[in-house]
Amino acid sequence: MLELFYVLAIIVAIGAFALAFFLAKSVKKMESSNKKITSVGKMIKEGANAFLKCEFKALSKFVLVFMVVLFVFLPKPLWKYDSFVDIWPNLLMSIAYLLGTCCSGLAGKIGISIATTANVKTAEAAKKGIKPAFLAGFRGGAVMGMAVVGSSLLGVTLLFWLVYELTGSATILLGFSFGASSMALFAKAGGGIFTKTADISADLVGKVELGIPEDDPRNPAVIADNVGDNVGDVAGMGADLFDSNVASIVAALVLAISLNPGYIPVVFCYSALGLLASIIGILMARMGKSGNPTRALNNSTYVTTGIFLVTTLIATIFLDVSGKWYIWGASVLGLSVGVIIGIATDFFTDDRRKPVHNVAKASESGPAFTILSGTAYGFISALPAMLGIAVAALGSYLLCYQIDGTTTSGMFGISMAAVGMLSIVGMIISNDAYGPIVDNARGLAEMGGLGDDVIEITDSLDSAGNTVKAVTKGFAIAAAGLTVIALLGTFMSEVNSAAIEMGKLDAIITGFDIMDPVVFFGILIGGVLPAVFSALLILGVNRNAQRMVDEIHRQFKEIPGLKEGKEGVNPEYEKCIDIATKGALKELLPAGITAIGLTLVVGFVGGVKAIGGFLLGNIVVGLFLALFMSNAGGLWDNTKKYIEAGHHGGKGSDTHKATVVGDTVGDPFKDTAGPSINTQITVVSLVSSLTAVIFLSFHLFG
């Protein structure tokens, strides 16, 4: 019976790959004739590949270290085995970890490869009109969506099939999930540093100092900037959602096993149907007669949501487990709340709404007021999402609590709400990856001199990308929020399994009491971690941008004819790409070490109870900061665009300059620090679950 669902999941995952292959082929065979565009496109592709190569190299050292650590300590320390033959679970754990990084990395590689082709094709297709251009951009993005969700579902299913048969537990899947998190840490935080380093430096020297337009080919950082869109927004975001998706499924599986293994099929069924819904949604995506790309993107999301609701409804009728409607209800609640959060969050960044208008008005008094009012709206913007997550968590817990009246059933409900929310993640990634592709296409159209009409078309595609991005980002953070709450349940469940195995029955925990000082201690420290983590990333961007600005200055000084735009004189683009790449990985290290190190310190001081509190503090402040930074960044970006559209004095006015300051502050907020917090929380949650055994044995207090 269970095998049937494994096979279903595998078939749908293979279907996703087939669709990705078909879409990639259709994008590749589109026309590209403009020599300049082709050559710049090639440079972007090479730059992105150079970053990936460098990232994978850095990651591989990291992976190697962790593989050894996992092998020695987990699921239980090597010296606790009776015989050498029995150590295979440890071997499996470290292989699962490797597999997690590889699956995520592979999806990123595929996505980047097609995204850096689709950008060229979109620019060229825009010559024929908005519809073919939209299709090129959308299909390029959909390849990433399908690759990410396909490989995550395939990896989880195959591994679970093997591991569950062998061990009857899903603990080893946490290794897979941790692998995905490691990849996400490098891809999202590292990519985020890369993209903003390049963006900020290009703007600082190009737009501010020299007054040359965005995407001007004389600017040595311009290719790095375009590469950054791909590595930050395509590969980084893909790895982030790969991570969340895997974590939500794994959390649900771990909880299902300790609740009632009869629920395992439900998890696979819903995940597979979510991917199926995304496949159909992508196939049905068309631009209507209106030629409105935003509507086309949103419609495909709504179609996917609808298909998921209907197909899971039908499937649930045929499922043969008790309490199945509670589970369905939890998933539907999760998904609905996700969509509502997306829409509510959009309010704070939409340039037709009050927040953007008010910030634009305040900017008339200078940049300090852009920052102050934007910060204030950013703070408030966290309210709907936090409220939504609170309601979804409470509702899904109370629903599934009725299954057997235990905490585990309630937490399983939350994990299924997360699975429901993430069911349409294939569609979300597609829409999200569409953004940088059309953004690149706009730059290429400018550099290739395709004329104002074409640039206008790519502009309208780009603007749709920004609008949709705001919604999907809110969605992604909310989904990550629910997932990490479920991971809190997973952590407790892991602690208890370990306690039982070790015969320490008095160590079994039924919860984490706020009034327990050890828990409280953990909460306060966990609460400050996301702030320190994002501060280190922001400082990293600053430092790295400084290096790149120096390099740009050097090139303009030392390369004769560059500033004047003399024919045949080209800047050394690759040097800027190199700085962005190396700096990104270097600046990422302190943040990563702080996150993992602080977890271990808290664990050794206060044991598993302190870690429970630590995770909670981390989730609450982390969610808030992620929402604040992402939304404030989006708000400032759109305020600048609103001014540029001719309001309050338009481009070049003092008000415009004030909003440029806001936009520059918002860039690392929304593209580096904000979205990396998701990953930080997941990494810390998984490290905690994995090391639960160790902290059960050694700790100072509590």
Place this chain on the structure above:
Amino acid sequence: MLELFYVLAIIVAIGAFALAFFLAKSVKKMESSNKKITSVGKMIKEGANAFLKCEFKALSKFVLVFMVVLFVFLPKPLWKYDSFVDIWPNLLMSIAYLLGTCCSGLAGKIGISIATTANVKTAEAAKKGIKPAFLAGFRGGAVMGMAVVGSSLLGVTLLFWLVYELTGSATILLGFSFGASSMALFAKAGGGIFTKTADISADLVGKVELGIPEDDPRNPAVIADNVGDNVGDVAGMGADLFDSNVASIVAALVLAISLNPGYIPVVFCYSALGLLASIIGILMARMGKSGNPTRALNNSTYVTTGIFLVTTLIATIFLDVSGKWYIWGASVLGLSVGVIIGIATDFFTDDRRKPVHNVAKASESGPAFTILSGTAYGFISALPAMLGIAVAALGSYLLCYQIDGTTTSGMFGISMAAVGMLSIVGMIISNDAYGPIVDNARGLAEMGGLGDDVIEITDSLDSAGNTVKAVTKGFAIAAAGLTVIALLGTFMSEVNSAAIEMGKLDAIITGFDIMDPVVFFGILIGGVLPAVFSALLILGVNRNAQRMVDEIHRQFKEIPGLKEGKEGVNPEYEKCIDIATKGALKELLPAGITAIGLTLVVGFVGGVKAIGGFLLGNIVVGLFLALFMSNAGGLWDNTKKYIEAGHHGGKGSDTHKATVVGDTVGDPFKDTAGPSINTQITVVSLVSSLTAVIFLSFHLFG
């Protein structure tokens, strides 16, 4: 026996009043001859009094409403009494509430009254040298310190004596504490909006648009700005620390009663000795031969700390209760951690340290980088305080847990750590109130044309005020942090007393479990409240500043000769004061209503468990935001001053302009929103404790 300690506390409190009286007299009889200074000083005094009058008027309506509500519902609803004669506890509760507002208001009134005299005297004394000027400023501030701590200790002691004899409980003291919180909400948040409205508008039109110096008498907002220093930093800060001080003592008393009434004398003894230490510290404050005002201020703090440690050590030897050394240890731990937090926090705002230097360097690239790097350091600056609070809470809990091994004993330990940390609050307030007095004196010296030498002296006094302020602010937030943790214990204790009285023994709670979805629901919503609260205050400042800027423009346009500084032409200062006053109280309302309203909503949805979570989320995010905003604001302020001292191009350079943007952003951060969060948390904690009974009877889930 207990009466002895009441009498001790009362005598020390009266001693504080006597010292305040003596200091006030000595300040008043100092010379003031300069006519211009006297007349401007008079305007400031009148402005401050006008604000206080308006504030008290607005507050009195609020107080009236709450008195009725408290009378009807608390400690138990009127209809639950058997006979009309028995309702006196409800009457007492509403009188206690009134008393709380009055004691705090009286202290504020006394403090403001002397501060607005001392500023004139300090300016004049500076003609004779730094020592007499320092003495005038310090004594003026000390009056506020003595008035606040004296009246809080006197109020609590007398009320407790009465109430405890009558009811055997300290619940009614929560009403007194809530009264102090209500006053703090108006004084701190309202005063904060007032001061920043005036400051920002004066700078925007004066310095930025017209290029006239700070404190130029032509600027219609200049008096409002000076008034703002007094109402925000003297009265507001005083009410805030009155509130924290009362809350910490009341929390300790409530917990002592439910643990072992034998500990009540310890609470009074330590509080009285803390005040005594501050009295001696103030009497011993002298400026050494070095003429360094910072050292003089810090030395008096260290002297006070030392005296507290020694006198409590001796007193503890003679105290006749078991486990007394645990309690002493907890207090000492609290105080030591407070001092360490103060010093560590200073690192992030000190202009001789790396953070200020790095932000100054980053500012060379423009204001966006001032904001980004300042935000990053602000985030990191929360780490030492959060860590310190975590360690103090854990340590003091574990110490006192050994008394009888119950949660109550542990929470009593935390409350005694808070009492220890706040023991030197008299000294802290004195140092803090010194700041605005010498700041005012600097402005008066400028307006009165006392010459460069005198201005230099007032400048060095002012700079010492800023340095000390950074330390005391970190201290105040940490103390508030520990106090609200203790209030969490008080809340639980109140819930249980109510449950026992209602015969609902199954409603007794031993803690709040994170894994309980109702608690989690509360945590997420409590976490977002401080953000929304501070956002509303910041938006309020923006809106109000806009009104005042319009008024300043009008005056410069409509009053002939004003801009040119024609002899005898004066701006209409009182109009600006009026706008600041009315706007402050108007803009405060939405924030206050949101805080109290959200508490009630969460309580009605999830009952006392949700409120427990709500308080926790509120504390964690609130502490973080308060620390971030206060420290980032201080950092930006000092970075600007560092540039003005001639670094990175000095005054007038682009780097300087960038740091001015940072300073303007930081102003409402550090003087409005950041410090108001303390008050918000305390208000919410007390509302929760007071309404515990109601939520025990009515709620939807959990």
